[in-house]
């Protein structure tokens with residue numbers, strides 16, 4: 001049995017999309033991060049970093065597995081099923097290249113840009129400008145890449161597409177559009193049309209209204 005602790009957030013939706021795409025059953029538990037539920041003792045025991053998503057796999061090979069970090073969860077689920085991640089070679093390396101680019105560049109840029117525009121108690125023009133510029137820069141990096149590829153890591157849909165899709169689904173949080181990135185727009189429509197992706201979004205949307 002798999003349990004997921006999540007909220008209607010960009011990092012959470014990656015996990016429900018992967019589980020739906022991989023046809024894995026799971027129980028979904030809402031952690032309302034707007035009301036501070038990530039700071040409870042029970043949740044901190046699961047994730048000392050106090051962030052969603054968290055995956056608990058009671059059927060892991062050796063023992064119950066509690067796993068945090070959305071990219072690590074995507075890799076775990078792909079390896080558990082042998083799908084959405086090539087087993088070896090350059091194709092596998094390309095997927096990791098995009099997962100690391102996502103986790104180190106796109107995700108933090110989008111997250112910080114949204115935070116300084118919407119949630120910061122003080123308006124800090126330097127921070128707003130810095131992260132807005134960086135978010136737009138990485139968006140254009142991805143657009144250039146998708147001019148030559150059907151999917152972010154090559155010719156096939158992989159967990160790297162799921163990772164990028166999670167934050168692009170919530171692009172309104174950092175105030176971004178796809179108007180100037182036609183290759184991402186084409187890719188986004190294609191990914192959003194997948195039934196597994198739609199089911200994954202529908203599951204997290206039951207947890208709370210978007211920001």
Ligand SMILES: N[C@@H](CCC(=O)N[C@@H](CS)C(=O)NCC(=O)O)C(=O)O
Pocket residue numbers: 009010011012033038050051052053068069070071
């Ligand atoms: N690197 C982490 C980031 C997780 C993350 O930032 N989660 C956000 C929601 S998308 C969260 O739980 N925020 C609550 C907080 O920061 O207090 C991942 O990819 O899973």
